[in-house]
Amino acid sequence: MSNKEHHHHNCVDLNTSASIEQCMNEGTDTPVTPAGTRLVRIPVNLGDFNVTTNMVANIKFPYPVSEIKDIKKRVVILQCRLMTRTSTGGDDQFASGPFPLFIKGYVRKNIQYATPCYNKAGKCVSSKLKSLTVKVPFECMTSVLLESPVQLPVTNTRSEFDFFRSQDLGKGYPEKDQFLSSDISQFHQTSTAAYNALPYCELLSHEIIEWDEATDRQSYHYDYDHSPVEEGHFHHVVEKMMVTFTVSVLQEQQVRITAG
Template sequence: MSVIKPEQVTPACPVISTEQIPLTVEPTTIISQAAVPTIKVPVVLVEPTLQIVVEANIPLNPPATEIKRVVKNVFLNQVKLVPVAFTRIGTTDFFNVTRAKLFVGGFIRKNIEYASAACTGALLDTIADVPFTGFADITTFLTRPIIGISEASKAFFLNETDGQVPRLDKNFFQNLVKYNEQPFGELVAANFYELDFSPVIATPEGTFNSLTEKIVLDLTVKVLQTQQLLIAATQQIAIPPAGTVGCEE
């Protein structure tokens, strides 16, 4: 008759813990006063959705027999706003942009998971970057961009001894340089529509070594510029509990 030995139990690892001390909570007194601050913040110039159409041919090595999943992301390396029409702000050398070309460039990163012809083979993976570039005509802005124009002046002189001859070796120069806030872009959303297929029709058990992709991408971007704004606001000042200074006796 065999004897059943009791199962050996391994004790759990000891853990050091510390009991937390509860803290008291008191509301902080806040006082308010009217204010008209001048702030410098990024403002949204335009937030368009651009449709980008791309076709690509992606090699598969080793060959595939079935596509299982395609995961996509978009990466931007260019969002540039080029002004082409302006209106002057008052009598200054600053202008509001009324029309611009928006240049966008980047790539679609695709992670393709597929099965090979092996009976019990593991899933294979191919990562491909599909580049794209293009531009859009922007005529409507949520907030108009502001640009300051630099200028240069030059003055010439006559010869001191002969008023009929200019001094070619003597000039006066004046340069005014305005440094503008550069509009910049942010990625908001990407909506992909795509058709993936083998350029050569494969049999159910056959393989194919490339994948043709026709992609329609609805890309939403946000274009911003840091601007200085005068706003109406309410200042709120947090008053900590009173100490000994200023207390009434």
């Protein structure tokens, strides 16, 4: 590739140099002695919260159900986000709320059930075990008061500034008149960006109370006396659940500890 072709493939033309400049630095905190305190960055527990949500779901089985044998459940959290206000600077760096905590997830259920089998005469004599896995979603918001204050995010800033420019107006204007303004061919800006620590959650435990009730159960009617009349099957279930789970809200913060 020629130099001309290489130049067209680069969006920005940079002047490269083999020299290495020395970078200056200044500490943001006072150094400590070996026997003093240390500044460490560790996860800080902002609080543990028991969150309760209620759900109703309609579940349809692909095969007729004569009896539900067992249901295994698992709570899955997809999103747990603490929304705080931003810092105004100065001493306003930490706050305890209350703040909204947005939670989104689902309950994964594996339902094991017996489906009836029929003999040649069409009479129910046995059953097969099958399973159905469903995900019941939930989404809620709860307001929490933190046990330990959260470090508030610092906003980014952008500020523009201009330089004064005077220029002759040229032909058609009096010689003493001039163009007095800023130069629109130049752009000047100062900006700051803060890389804040985002609070996060951990799921500690859950408790589920549920009611599963069939809505279309049909009884079997046999012409012999050996089958109980209450035997039957269904395809639809209305499920009511009260789900309580415990989440821990944490944030990595700089904490001073005493060095032994």
